[in-house]
Every structure is written in C-alpha cells, then in structure tokens.
Amino acid sequence: MDDNATRGSCLDAAMTVRLAKGPEQPDINSEREDSVAFAGLLPLPIILETLDIYFTWCHNQPYSFFHEESFRTKLSQGKIPDHLLFAILASAVRFSKNPFFDDIFETALFYSNKSWQSIVSSCFSANKVADLMTVQTVTLLAILDYTAGRGRHGSAWVKIGLAVRIAQDLRLMLESATHLPYSEQEERRRTFWSVYLLDRLAFLSRSFDTAWEHSKRMANLFREVRQAGAIAQASFYGYCTVVAGTIAALYLDDPSEAKRMEAATYFQMHLNYLDDIGCYWKNVSSMSDALRKFSEDASRFSSLSSDSRLLEPLGLEDCETLWTMVDYSSMSDGSRVVQSQASDSDLWMYTNANWQDIFGVIDAPSSTTQPGYNSTLRAANYAQPADAFFTDQFE
Incomplete structure (x- = not known):
C-alpha cells in the first residue's frame, strides 16, 4: 500500500x-x-x-x-x-x-x-x-x-x-x-x-489619502460642519482631532517653508476645535494640552514625515510618547499619568480626578446660542487662517 x-x-x-x-x-x-x-x-x-x-x-x-x-x-x-x-x-x-x-x-x-x-x-x-x-x-x-x-x-x-x-x-x-x-x-x-x-x-492602494491629506481633510470637515451650523461636540471627535493634529505637528519642521506654513495653519485649526469642545469634555481638554506639549518637541519625530526610505529607529520613550497620542484609553483614563519625552521628566498630560471630573457636566446653552455651539469660537476661527493661506500660496 x-x-x-x-x-x-x-x-x-x-x-x-x-x-x-x-x-x-x-x-x-x-x-x-x-x-x-x-x-x-x-x-x-x-x-x-x-x-x-x-x-x-x-x-x-x-x-x-x-x-x-x-x-x-x-x-x-x-x-x-x-x-x-x-x-x-x-x-x-x-x-x-x-x-x-x-x-x-x-x-x-x-x-x-x-x-x-x-x-x-x-x-x-x-x-x-x-x-x-x-x-x-x-x-x-x-x-x-x-x-x-x-x-x-x-x-x-x-x-x-x-x-x-x-x-x-x-x-x-x-x-x-x-x-x-x-x-x-x-x-x-x-x-x-x-x-x-x-x-x-x-487595502494597500494609492487611492487612499496619505495621513497628511487625511489630517487636512479632517480639519476642513469640522470647519465646514460648524459653518453649516451643525453640532459636532462628541468627545470621540476630540480623539480623532488629536490624531490628525499629531500628524500636522510632524510637518511643523518640514524642509519646505510652504509645507511648514500649511502645517502650522492646520495644526492651529485642530487646536481651536479641541479648545472648543474641551469645555464640554474634560478629557478633550487634556488632549488639547497633550497636543500642544507634543508640538513643542515635534522636531524629534520629523523623520516620520520625511521622504527618506531609511528611518532612524525611535527610542522606547519616544515610542511611548507616540502611542500615548493615539491611545484613547490613555487620554481618557484619569488614573493614568503620562510622562513627556525622554529629554525631561515633566508630567505634561495627567489628571488626578474621578470619572465625573474627567467628563464634566455639560453647561446649559444660553438662550442666544445654538445648542452644542460654543459662541467663543466662531466659524471664522476655522475658515480664515486656512483660506488666507491657500489664497497666498495658490492664487
């Protein structure tokens, strides 16, 4: 057989x-x-x-x-x-x-x-x-x-x-x-x-936007939503904006002056949106602080946005910093303490609060303000910087 x-x-x-x-x-x-x-x-x-x-x-x-x-x-x-x-x-x-x-x-x-x-x-x-x-x-x-x-x-x-x-x-x-x-x-x-x-x-396809294009589209999307008078105040949108803002921050030290200016414009748009909805969600307010701190030393991560095929490996603490910027749990859990980059040990994103402190209580809207809309931040905060930039660069 x-x-x-x-x-x-x-x-x-x-x-x-x-x-x-x-x-x-x-x-x-x-x-x-x-x-x-x-x-x-x-x-x-x-x-x-x-x-x-x-x-x-x-x-x-x-x-x-x-x-x-x-x-x-x-x-x-x-x-x-x-x-x-x-x-x-x-x-x-x-x-x-x-x-x-x-x-x-x-x-x-x-x-x-x-x-x-x-x-x-x-x-x-x-x-x-x-x-x-x-x-x-x-x-x-x-x-x-x-x-x-x-x-x-x-x-x-x-x-x-x-x-x-x-x-x-x-x-x-x-x-x-x-x-x-x-x-x-x-x-x-x-x-x-x-x-x-x-x-x-x-799912590897050239038809998908790059991370940079996606970051810009998200900023423009929230700007258009607010201009249309729609409500977009969910805390999850804050997380999405932090991720998009982190991508924009990587281009703040780009060799191209035009790209640096464009990155600064969109980075500010992301921060404006976070500050707006941060008055409703304390975890989003923490996200905004974290993004600002990240931008101060974003040059350390600029290789991630370069066209070079050979990237220098990041250290363990740098990797942890990047993970923190995309980890919704880390940004929303008040019991966690996240340290800054390897160059110092300052605590740059932390809360010492309970669940209610993190998420807060939504303020009742005034009678003259559309529900869910923060009158301190008008659509102009989203429209003018980007429009001005594109006018200068492409007209």
Whole structure:
C-alpha cells in the first residue's frame, strides 16, 4: 500500500465517487447540508495528491495556517470540516497536473463556492461558535476571491473583514492559549499573522489619502460642519482631532517653508476645535494640552514625515510618547499619568480626578446660542487662517 493510501485509509470510502465534469447537479431530494458535503466528490487518491500539492505549493507562500503533521492526523480522524477541505482544494487545484481536472480555474471556482456554501450552512446559519478552522477557511476564500480579479474584490473584502473580526473574537492576537500544545499555539499565531498580512495587503492602494491629506481633510470637515451650523461636540471627535493634529505637528519642521506654513495653519485649526469642545469634555481638554506639549518637541519625530526610505529607529520613550497620542484609553483614563519625552521628566498630560471630573457636566446653552455651539469660537476661527493661506500660496 502506497503512502497516500496509508495516510487516507481512515477517510470515508464514499469519496471514491468521481467528480462529474462541470458543475455538480444537486439531488433535489437531498437536504441543503448534503448539497455541500465533501464526501463523494473526489476519488481518495486525487484528494491526497491535491493535499500534497497544497503543502508543497501553497503552504507558507507566504500565508501559514497549518501544522502539516497535525493537519494530516486530524484529516485521518475525520476532524477537518468540509468547508476547510473545499477551501484547500480550491487553493491547490491550479497547481495540479492531473488530467482528472479538465479546467483548473473553473474547478477552483467550483470548490470555492462549495466551501462558502458549506461554512454558511454549517456555521453561520446554524449560529455555531466560530473556531480557528473557521478563520482559516474564510481567509483562504478571501485570497481566492481577491486573486480572481476585480469582479470578486468586493466579496474578498467582506471575507477579509469577517476573518479579522472572528480572529479578534478568538483573541488570536494574544498569547492566551498557553494550555494548548505548542503546535496548536503556533498555528494560532501563524493564522493571525496571515490574516493580518492579507488585510494590510488587500487595502494597500494609492487611492487612499496619505495621513497628511487625511489630517487636512479632517480639519476642513469640522470647519465646514460648524459653518453649516451643525453640532459636532462628541468627545470621540476630540480623539480623532488629536490624531490628525499629531500628524500636522510632524510637518511643523518640514524642509519646505510652504509645507511648514500649511502645517502650522492646520495644526492651529485642530487646536481651536479641541479648545472648543474641551469645555464640554474634560478629557478633550487634556488632549488639547497633550497636543500642544507634543508640538513643542515635534522636531524629534520629523523623520516620520520625511521622504527618506531609511528611518532612524525611535527610542522606547519616544515610542511611548507616540502611542500615548493615539491611545484613547490613555487620554481618557484619569488614573493614568503620562510622562513627556525622554529629554525631561515633566508630567505634561495627567489628571488626578474621578470619572465625573474627567467628563464634566455639560453647561446649559444660553438662550442666544445654538445648542452644542460654543459662541467663543466662531466659524471664522476655522475658515480664515486656512483660506488666507491657500489664497497666498495658490492664487
């Protein structure tokens, strides 16, 4: 008996039924689950050969989902769900030279669709708890959709987002499964980083704004909102503005004078907005102070906004400073004390207050003021500096 037969001796013998050419005709008398069942679609030698192809041509290229020995053991024990087997075959069949497959691309699409039908019917529709193999299947299907051409990119993005959320729900990003065998722990790690890599790759596009453009657009957006008389006073907007303001601060020491002037204009717009809503939310007031302090020594981080491909690594305390500027919890938690940059030990962003002190009590608006609007900061505070700058530079 050859190796393939030995490895697969415990598989269902019904798999020896040959896959008919073209899409399978469903049995109208069968249940839905039967229409997406794996057993009966392929001869056993073809299955094992295609699995070998997967681990030769697809595994670790660069996505790594499985510990091969453990996978083959689970397969022989019937513990690999149909949806994952379909996804693996769909991934590997394009590399097969076996004449059994007439059209490898149509066959890949056929198995991919079968996999999705299977996971929807057996997991999502049945409200079953998702597991690691659910993430592996959905991610494999996302890769197949994304590489199938623009017509399937929309489906790929949905599946990538689904895989990311399930991975987060399973806490794959944490070292929290120390009770599991090492091979299973490593499989969890590699699956998470494969999902992360795919998510970053799929959304890497020149059509997205740079961080600098996004910072400017946010300042202009809040200016336009206030000019229109709308209310935008949520504390979360303060957090968004701090992040955008931090980006603007990185350009305050740009080699280009025009860029420095533009950065200063938008930085002030961000500060104005923070000061405005800071009278309603004390945590936003702290954010404003933090942003001002950051700007005083922003030159230390100017390399982050440079065009150089080689960036000098930041020290631990500098990294902590940057993390603080994007960590909403740090900026909103009154029990935390955040230290300044490595050059000094002054406390530049802290509160020694309880929850009510942090968030304060919203002052009742006066009868002459629109609710939610701070009369001390008019739309002109947002409109004039930027308009004046653009007039000087581009007219």
